[in-house]
Amino acid sequence: SQPILLGENKPQNQERYTTALRIDEMTPFIEDLLNNLDKYKFRPVDIEFTVVGGSNEAEYRVLTDIAWKNK
DSSP states (O other), X not given: OEEEEXXXXXXXXXXXXXXXXXXXXXXXXXXXXHHTHHHHTTOOEEEXXXXXXXXXXXXXXXXXXXXXXXX
C-alpha cells in the first residue's frame, strides 16, 4: 500500500486541513496523479474512503474511490 496526502485548496482560516489516505489498489487514475504531481497540484478531487483499524490498532483511512471534481 502507498499513502497519498490530500489537503484543502482554499482553507477557511490559517490552518490547512490535510489527511493521508492509504492506497491499496493502484488504478490508472492514481498512477497518472502520482506521475504528474506538479501538473495536478491543487486540482480538486472527490474522494471516498473507509476507516479501518482502531480499538488499540493503528487506524487508517483507505481510499475506495477518487475522481476529478466537477466544477
